[in-house]
Amino acid sequence: MKTVPMPFLDLTAQYRSIRHDIDSAIQRVVTSAKFIQGEEGDALEKEVASYCGVRHGIALNSGTDALFLSLKALGIGQGDEVITTPFTFVATAEMIAATGATPVFVDTDDNLLLDVQKISGAVTARTKAVIPVDLFGFIPDMDAMQRIADKYSLAIIEDAAQSIGATYGERKAGAFGTCACISFFPAKNLGAYGDAGMVVTDSDELANTLRLLRNHGSQKKYHHEILGYSSRLDEMQAAILLAKLPHLDGWNERRQAVAVRYSDALRDVPGVLAVPVIPENRTCVFQQYTIRVQRRNELQGFLKSVGIPTAVHYPIPLHLQPSLAFLGYRVGDFPMAEAASQEVLSLPCYPELPAEHQTRIVKAIQEFYS
Numbered sequence: 454m455k456t457v458p459m460p461f462l463d464l465t466a467q468y469r470s471i472r473h474d475i476d477s478a479i480q481r482v483v484t485s486a487k488f489i490q491g492e493e494g495d496a497l498e499k500e501v502a503s504y505c506g507v508r509h510g511i512a513l514n515s516g517t518d519a520l521f522l523s524l525k526a527l528g529i530g531q532g533d534e535v536i537t538t539p540f541t542f543v544a545t546a547e548m549i550a551a552t553g554a555t556p557v558f559v560d561t562d563d564n565l566l567l568d569v570q571k572i573s574g575a576v577t578a579r580t581k582a583v584i585p586v587d588l589f590g591f592i593p594d595m596d597a598m599q600r601i602a603d604k605y606s607l608a609i610i611e612d613a614a615q616s617i618g619a620t621y622g623e624r625k626a627g628a629f630g631t632c633a634c635i636s637f638f639p640a641k642n643l644g645a646y647g648d649a650g651m652v653v654t655d656s657d658e659l660a661n662t663l664r665l666l667r668n669h670g671s672q673k674k675y676h677h678e679i680l681g682y683s684s685r686l687d688e689m690q691a692a693i694l695l696a697k698l699p700h701l702d703g704w705n706e707r708r709q710a711v712a713v714r715y716s717d718a719l720r721d722v723p724g725v726l727a728v729p730v731i732p733e734n735r736t737c738v739f740q741q742y743t744i745r746v747q748r749r750n751e752l753q754g755f756l757k758s759v760g761i762p763t764a765v766h767y768p769i770p771l772h773l774q775p776s777l778a779f780l781g782y783r784v785g786d787f788p789m790a791e792a793a794s795q796e797v798l799s800l801p802c803y804p805e806l807p808a809e810h811q812t813r814i815v816k817a818i819q820e821f822y823s
């Protein structure tokens with residue numbers, strides 16, 4: 454077995470393939486000397502909104518800010534409750550708490566997504582919203598989610614940080630609920646060269662509030678209508694993202710091809726408990742390709758020893774994180790999410806993943822369980 458280490462993700466390969474477009478985008482911004490709130494950001498908002506099939510895009514500092522400001526724009530704060538999944542990146546629940554509201558967790562389903570069937574049981578008179586997460590690029594059952602939200606008059610904030618380009622029926626990630634939060638963190642499917650994010654929404658009112666909130670409550674210089682924040686996206690990141698957006702669908706297709714090859718090779722390996730299963734009417738964009746396995750930590754150690762990096766998304770469900778201990782949850786509260794945290798393993802999955810690397814990864818997993 455070869456032990457030359459390979460990367461988990463190789464962003465330099467992507468840069469090499471589009472170097473000319475990126476370099477000229479950066480040059481354009483530097484030459485214009487317009488660095489904040491200019492044409493690049495405006496163009497990116499229009500392009501991403503239209504890509505997602507909604508009317509407005511509000512470009513922000515990060516996906517985390519997109520979550521925080523969406524909650525603020527909806528008037529959510531102290532005394533309110535927001536339902537979400539314990540099996541996600543911390544920002545989803547952390548930003549609920551940052552507004553003063555209380556994150557209320559509901560366990561996950563077989564697909565590692567917020568279990569729609571369990572939402573009703575967690576709704577109280579204080580519940581204002583639900584944040585479903587398109588985990589690993591896979592959109593939950595949004596028709597069922599919308600029925601429940603309508604029944605209890607809840608806003609839906611779609612955490613689409615990992616799913617730009619994924620589809621559910623005819624619609625794309627970002628087009629569900631009241632608004633959706635996109636992350637352009639460098640490792641995401643559409644990654645900036647620094648922090649960046651966006652809220653996309655069909656609501657004129659929400660879009661206006663978000664534009665105020667991201668810029669000190671101001672539309673006109675030195676006139677401040679409401680208390681806000683500093684969360685504008687800079688022009689450099691916007692120009693880079695504009696150069697990358699036309700490649701997104703192609704990159705997502707290559708991730709899907711990588712995923713199909715993994716699943717075909719690993720589905721029947723003893724020790725592999727589950728490979729991702731995507732229903733007919735949905736497409737997943739595989740922000741991560743994550744399997745569930747027996748003896749996960751041992752397998753991870755073995756793969757590392759032969760130069761194969763892997764990642765665990767996520768090793769500790771959010772209800773058991775020290776930062777959220779004040780919520781009072783205990784081990785055993787969300788058995789599905791807790792089991793998942795022991796069994797999940799993400800394998801290298803990116804558009805430029807060399808075929809030889811994938812062959813090596815598959816062989817090593819087969820060898821470990823043989």
Ligand SMILES: *Cc1c(COP(=O)(O)O)cnc(C)c1O
Pocket residue numbers: 515516517518541542544545586612614615635636637638648649650
């Ligand atoms: C990446 C991510 C975020 C946060 O986005 P940033 O741009 O890193 O702030 C939020 N939620 C989920 C599910 C994410 O994966």
